[in-house]
């Protein structure tokens with residue numbers, strides 16, 4: 001009962017605080033107990049606990065009461081272990097499975113009708129998801145080009161455009177961008193964007209209310225139909241059937257269709273063969289997992305967009321590079337990390353250093369840890385600079401040895417989750433202040449020394465491969 005109520009509370013809060021805040025602050029929380037009117041909630045880090053306490057405690061309490069939980073106070077404890085998979089949990093929340101038998105509208109779009117308008121100024125479209133805000137790199141160049149082409153309108157050349165790729169790689173963003181662009185280029189076009197889940201929900205509602213003819217004519221009267229996350233209709237026979245007819249009717253009228261899914265049409269289990277083949281008949285393009293350059297580009301752009309300067313406080317490029325290296329899961333997790341850093345910046349009122357960032361993102365970093373060890377780093381750096389491995393931990397202070405050692409310290413701090421004292425121990429029992437000094441020195445030097453900067457990139461790549 002408590003668990004169910006807590007799920008309801010989370011769903012409710014998600015609608016109230018918005019997707020970004022939800023992912024960053026609420027999703028990582030777990031309800032431990034409700035006892036004597038006190039709800040104990042665990043947060044993965046101190047930072048999250050404090051932030052939630054300050055900003056969301058009242059809302060959480062209110063929502064709990066509204067959902068039948070007898071609580072008059074909440075207490076937020078830090079429970080680092082619970083954090084091991086905070087990012088995964090975020091993902092699970094995003095991907096909350098919807099059971100075909102139980103038709104519930106998604107919380108954020110509850111009962112929202114699909115948006116068909118003479119222009120596409122639709123509530124379902126996110127104003128930030130434009131082509132201008134989409135960073136193009138090797139992994140998404142083809143998908144971006146295809147989306148652009150569709151957005152230009154004119155003669156329909158490939159139908160449907162089928163975009164697929166892993167979670168959070170920009171499928172929805174591109175679809176919304178197409179809609180925004182069409183709005184500018186063809187103000188009169190009737191564009192319908194909706195998720196496959198909404199399609200099903202509307203369909204079942206129409207059946208129930210005996211308005212199936214209205215449903216059919218609504219869907220057949222659009223100029224462009226965009227259906228997000230089509231894998232959702234797998235296994236749902238009558239919805240598939242209706243989708244198939246809608247699809248055919250629109251293709252016959254030479255209307256553009258854009259579809260997205262988490263995998264290629266042929267790989268969606270529970271989808272009828274005729275639908276698979278229909279979906280594959282246009283242009284099928286995939287969004288590949290992001291690479292380092294793309295992730296860094298996205299972070300830089302997001303920082304610019306948010307104009308992340310709180311007074312004198314900045315998030316340094318070193319921090320962004322660190323994030324781009326370490327958070328490789330998906331762009332949504334990357335964005336969540338950045339949101340948390342903005343909050344941190346406003347809270348601490350000074351530059352967000354690598355140290356601060358690592359502290360505040362400990363849970364996310366742990367779950368995307370790439371497991372490079374300090375020893376591996378020492379070995380690679382020693383090889384690269386042609387010095388002995390023993391000199392990494394030895395006492396020699398000559399520049400040819402001290403500098404590579406500092407570089408190894410810097411990379412250890414950047415690429416592992418080890419604390420400074422821990423790294424110090426692995427460098428022959430050095431003090432944490434020595435490590436800190438080494439890290440700072442390299443941070444300082446790299447801005448003016450292109451050779452050093454190149455060496456660092458190369459070493460990182462070697463260590464990541």
Ligand SMILES: Nc1ncnc2c1ncn2[C@@H]1O[C@H](COP(=O)(O)OP(=O)(O)OP(=O)(O)O)[C@@H](O)[C@H]1O
Pocket residue numbers: 094129133134135136140165166167168169170171172173174229262298331332335
């Ligand atoms: N290339 C990019 N440039 C800028 N932002 C991006 C890019 N790729 C993804 N994003 C951002 O990442 C977030 C997740 O993207 P989006 O919602 O489009 O993912 P998706 O592929 O539809 O994921 P899902 O499988 O969960 O539906 C969005 O906020 C989006 O703006």
